[in-house]
Amino acid sequence: MTFDEAKDKFIHTWGTLATQWGINRSMAQLHALLLIAPEPLATEDVMEQLQISRGNASMNLRDLMDWGLIYKQLKPGERREFFMAEKDxxxxxxxxxxxxxxxxxxxxxxxxxxxxxxxxxxxxxxxxxxxxxxxxxxxxxxxxxxxxxxxxxxxxxxxxxxxxxx
Amino acid sequence: MTFDEAKDKFIHTWGTLATQWGINRSMAQLHALLLIAPEPLATEDVMEQLQISRGNASMNLRDLMDWGLIYKQLKPGERREFFMAEKDxxxxxxxxxxxxxxxxxxxxxxxxxxxxxxxxxxxxxxxxxxxxxxxxxxxxxxxxxxxxxxxxxxxxxxxxxxxxxx
DNA sequence: CAATTCTTTCAAAATATTTTGAAATTACAG
DNA sequence: CTGTAATTTCAAAATATTTTGAAAGAATTG
Structure with missing residues (x-):
């Protein structure tokens, strides 16, 4: 299995699993994506990588922050917000x-x-x-x-x- | 609170709670109802008490049996099946x-x-x-x-x- | 403060899940 | 074997949840 395949499989699996608990797929996939991202990602990045809408991304990123599972990070000189998962x-x-x-x-x-x-x-x-x-x-x-x-x-x-x- | 109110509240609460986990309301309410029933109940009984359809009752009773949470009980001289919950x-x-x-x-x-x-x-x-x-x-x-x-x-x-x- | 870029909101659309009810099946008694 | 009572199945309907996307709202820059 290549790295990209593994990455996809992880995100996909995490998303499927989450629905068995009361968590929606987008939220779980967002978390999975950010967990394995070496760098903080912007909203556009996650929209593109998971093929989800802006509204969906915005809402679920907020929910993940409410759960305390991800953080907003501001990059100097950058206007938009970046997100990173709690890695511990x-x-x-x-x-x-x-x-x-x-x-x-x-x-x-x-x-x-x-x-x-x-x-x-x-x-x-x-x-x-x-x-x-x-x-x-x-x-x-x-x-x-x-x-x-x-x-x-x-x-x-x-x-x-x-x-x-x- | 009267006994009947308590009963209703329990069944209702259990059903609401279940949806937060991946369990549907009917199944949770069926389980709650059988848990507090002093006697085994027939399909008709649960249909009436929970106001659900025959199909719904049948399917969810089966699922509860698959989970090992309720048992079928046959009464001598009775043709229909009765159900009782594991009380332990x-x-x-x-x-x-x-x-x-x-x-x-x-x-x-x-x-x-x-x-x-x-x-x-x-x-x-x-x-x-x-x-x-x-x-x-x-x-x-x-x-x-x-x-x-x-x-x-x-x-x-x-x-x-x-x-x-x- | 006007223009631009990014974020949030939310009604409507899409999707997923649950429930219904009638038909098919099964089980049993006579 | 036949008729009856009970159970199961499953396509369609109802309901609930999730997702979209465009409009409104904020924040920042020049």
Whole structure:
């Protein structure tokens, strides 16, 4: 396989994969493209390389910035904006874990806690409460796993920080 | 909140949540409904309770069986099929972990391994390889986490098994 | 501040996914 | 084997999501 083939395959695969999670193809492909780009790219570059429209590029680049997965970079003497991906893959993982936790886990925890509160006067309601409690424990497990990723990396970051200053 | 309100809220919340993952609303709501049902339900029951069509019910019940999250149950003297959810929530979690691992992690691992193989004759290709290796390690982490869930529960299952026979 | 270049927005179009419902198939009882 | 009840299938319809592209908005330069 040539390098260009590998590049294409990576971008393509990442895009396909993303749709299985709730992420759209353009966003995933943009991220993939920027991940392997040795230099920051301008909007025009990504439009051309991925064959997508200006609006699409603009919106998804912004979303990627909201996720903290890419950064805007300004080049001196250049008017347009360039984008580069966070290359530290563990930082990317931490960022994704953080966002998914905030967007997906936290709301469920709240609803489950609310639903656990119903009175248990009938057998049916008792069964319901049992299920809610079970789900709470599973969601709690997922939550602490994500937290472990987030915290482990914060510690790692901290350790790097210490290295620099000792 | 009354029991019926709680029930509705649970089914509705579960359905909304599922769409954020790659799961469709009907499937999630079916699963939620069966999770809190004290008795196995027939196709007609779920059609009526969720207000969905026969075809929709049939297809999604089958998908849920493929995921190992619900079971068919035959009642003596009844011709139609009844469905009940796996109520052991940790078994559900294990099942989901297993399936997602198989469907999502394994294919990525394969592609990444293939892409790591390209020759590193240019700086660009070297960078590419570095990214692939980073991704490999993150995916490897996700893989072993899912495995931990799967194995932990198999051990738990084993311990229950032993309890019965000692 | 006027002209130019780049970015963002958003309604409409394109695409993808989900749902429906009727027809085909299957399973069973008599 | 026949009739009936239940389930599955799948093309078409409904819905939801994504993408486009042109217009509006910002930023920068001379």
């Amino acid at each position: 893959i563990w930082k990317v993982a931490r960022q994704v874990a953080k966002e998914r936790r905030r967007r997906e886990i936290t709301p469920v925890v709240d609803v489950l806690n609310e639903l656990k509160m119903i009175s248990t006067d009938t057998p049916e309601a008792q069964e319901f409460q049992r299920v809610m409690e079970g789900l709470s424990s599973v969601v709690g497990f997922a939550d602490s796993t994500l937290n472990a990723v987030i915290k482990a990396e914060e510690n790692w970051l901290m350790s790097q920080f210490i290295k620099v200053f000792r | 929530i940790w078994k559900v979690a294990r099942q989901v972990a297993k399936e997602r691992r198989r469907r999502e992690i394994t294919p990525v691992v394969d592609v990444l391994n293939e892409l790591k193989m390209i020759s590193t004759d240019t700086p660009e290709a070297q960078e590419f390889q570095r990214v692939m290796e980073g991704l490999s390690s993150v995916v490897g982490f996700a893989d072993s986490t899912l495995n931990a869930v799967i194995k932990a529960e198999e051990n738990w299952l084993m311990s229950q098994f032993i309890k019965v026979f000692r």
